[in-house]
Amino acid sequence: MGRPGLNRTAVIAAAADLADELGFDAVTISVLARHLGVRSPTLYSHISGATDLRTAVTAYVLDELADATSTAIAAGEGRDLLVAYADAIRDFARRSPGRYDATTRQRVPPASDPAAEIPDSVAAAITAGRRNADLALAVVRSYGIAQTDETYAVRLMSSLIHGYITLELAGTFAHSEPSSDATWGEALDDLDGSLTRLAARAAAANMVR
Amino acid sequence: MGRPGLNRTAVIAAAADLADELGFDAVTISVLARHLGVRSPTLYSHISGATDLRTAVTAYVLDELADATSTAIAAGEGRDLLVAYADAIRDFARRSPGRYDATTRQRVPPASDPAAEIPDSVAAAITAGRRNADLALAVVRSYGIAQTDETYAVRLMSSLIHGYITLELAGTFAHSEPSSDATWGEALDDLDGSLTRLAARAAAANMVR
DNA sequence: CGAATTGCCTAACAGTTGTAGGAAATCTAG
DNA sequence: CTAGATTTCCTACAACTGTTAGGCAATTCG
Numbered sequence: 001m002g003r004p005g006l007n008r009t010a011v012i013a014a015a016a017d018l019a020d021e022l023g024f025d026a027v028t029i030s031v032l033a034r035h036l037g038v039r040s041p042t043l044y045s046h047i048s049g050a051t052d053l054r055t056a057v058t059a060y061v062l063d064e065l066a067d068a069t070s071t072a073i074a075a076g077e078g079r080d081l082l083v084a085y086a087d088a089i090r091d092f093a094r095r096s097p098g099r100y101d102a103t104t105r106q107r108v109p110p111a112s113d114p115a116a117e118i119p120d121s122v123a124a125a126i127t128a129g130r131r132n133a134d135l136a137l138a139v140v141r142s143y144g145i146a147q148t149d150e151t152y153a154v155r156l157m158s159s160l161i162h163g164y165i166t167l168e169l170a171g172t173f174a175h176s177e178p179s180s181d182a183t184w185g186e187a188l189d190d191l192d193g194s195l196t197r198l199a200a201r202a203a204a205a206n207m208v209r
Numbered sequence: 210m211g212r213p214g215l216n217r218t219a220v221i222a223a224a225a226d227l228a229d230e231l232g233f234d235a236v237t238i239s240v241l242a243r244h245l246g247v248r249s250p251t252l253y254s255h256i257s258g259a260t261d262l263r264t265a266v267t268a269y270v271l272d273e274l275a276d277a278t279s280t281a282i283a284a285g286e287g288r289d290l291l292v293a294y295a296d297a298i299r300d301f302a303r304r305s306p307g308r309y310d311a312t313t314r315q316r317v318p319p320a321s322d323p324a325a326e327i328p329d330s331v332a333a334a335i336t337a338g339r340r341n342a343d344l345a346l347a348v349v350r351s352y353g354i355a356q357t358d359e360t361y362a363v364r365l366m367s368s369l370i371h372g373y374i375t376l377e378l379a380g381t382f383a384h385s386e387p388s389s390d391a392t393w394g395e396a397l398d399d400l401d402g403s404l405t406r407l408a409a410r411a412a413a414a415n416m417v418r
Numbered sequence: 419c420g421a422a423t424t425g426c427c428t429a430a431c432a433g434t435t436g437t438a439g440g441a442a443a444t445c446t447a448g
Numbered sequence: 449c450t451a452g453a454t455t456t457c458c459t460a461c462a463a464c465t466g467t468t469a470g471g472c473a474a475t476t477c478g
Contacts, residue, residue, distance in 0.1 A: 437460100
């Protein structure tokens with residue numbers, strides 16, 4: 001089976017680590033090659049270029065994130081589930097800012113030509129993205145929200161969590177009181193309130209029926 | 210006063226336009242120079258390098274954004290003000306995605322050495338950032354929220370608005386019903402509810418006093 | 419008109435991306 | 449154990465980006 005050495009997964013994992021260390025943008029082919037003790041053309045045996053590398057890192061990291069959240073939310077429902085889910089994402093982002101950055105720097109493929117080839121890394125990112133979306137949906141469903149409101153609930157929850165974490169990570173909350181931890185808890189309380197009200201709406205509609 | 214031609218502002222404005230056209234990351238010195246019909250070393254008369262260019266674009270765009278929101282919220286208070294403010298930001302982001310990207314790609318200067326020189330562009334970005342923060346605070350204050358809760362309210366509002374716009378711009382909401390416009394309106398309703406409840410808390414506290 | 423000012427240029431170098439082709443290391447079949 | 453296939457990694461090279469240095473030319477002001 002040929003000579004052993006690097007493989008695609010090892011390269012991508014190293015790139016993810018490097019992103020946490022230096023920032024996602026600083027992960028270039030040549031920096032990564034130096035870091036792996038290898039010449040840069042070598043990496044082209046494992047990845048097809050810089051774009052492919054970045055997309056592959058995004059997919060890899062989205063899977064790690066889904067692993068983290070799905071572990072955290074294994075038990076519980078409603079408020080407990082929401083807090084566990086949101087905390088898992090926030091912890092992930094603070095422990096691995098470069099990885100978290102990678103999850104955000106992805107645009108949806110621009111409605112490509114039907115015949116266009118979809119690279120493996122893009123397909124993997126789409127799949128991993130859907131996995132995360134399904135987890136968010138599971139959190140919302142545990143509140144018992146009506147199907148009509150599910151999409152809205154997911155968007156509300158995701159927007160708030162992602163927005164808060166992004167701003168926190170950018171340092172926006174570092175220069176004023178109260179602590180970011182305190183307002184994070186409050187924000188989750190408010191979000192829990194909104195989701196609970198949506199669920200109540202669903203229950204009321206059921207009564208009428 | 211010498212020969213007329215480009216000046217720093219013109220270069221930065223062109224870079225902002227280019228960001229909307231090609232994406233913020235695609236705005237490189239050489240691309241910008243070509244776009245301006247000039248050789249790349251020429252730009253070094255106006256900017257001090259690629260980092261300076263990006264930071265300057267961020268500052269420039271943060272000022273444009275503050276102009277847009279402050280115009281929109283000139284009149285009104287409470288819910289009307291919130292909607293006008295949030296819509297102004299969202300419209301800005303959708304009309305100028307590259308510019309909006311520029312506002313987010315900025316990290317706070319890493320607690321630099323007290324003696325470290327602060328480049329003009331960084332100082333400008335900080336000032337413009339504060340201008341936007343003050344506008345957000347004005348929206349919150351119009352609800353009559355207690356001073357203790359102001360910071361939390363600003364963080365909640367900013368997180369939701371920024372998070373929603375970021376995800377929408379990334380195309381996350383493009384593949385499911387209902388329309389993003391519909392859920393945006395709902396999200397602002399919920400946010401208005403949260404801010405209103407915070408204001409009620411302030412009013413109650415006043416009664417007790 | 420002369421001089422100062424300023425804008426833009428060419429030349430050149432370092433670093434990065436990406437391609438092409440070859441040499442060495444390892445695994446597997448006989 | 450040997451031969452072949454496979455795969456890794458390398459050197460060499462071309463194109464492009466960022467950046468510095470130094471010089472020519474256009475414009476404005478006295």
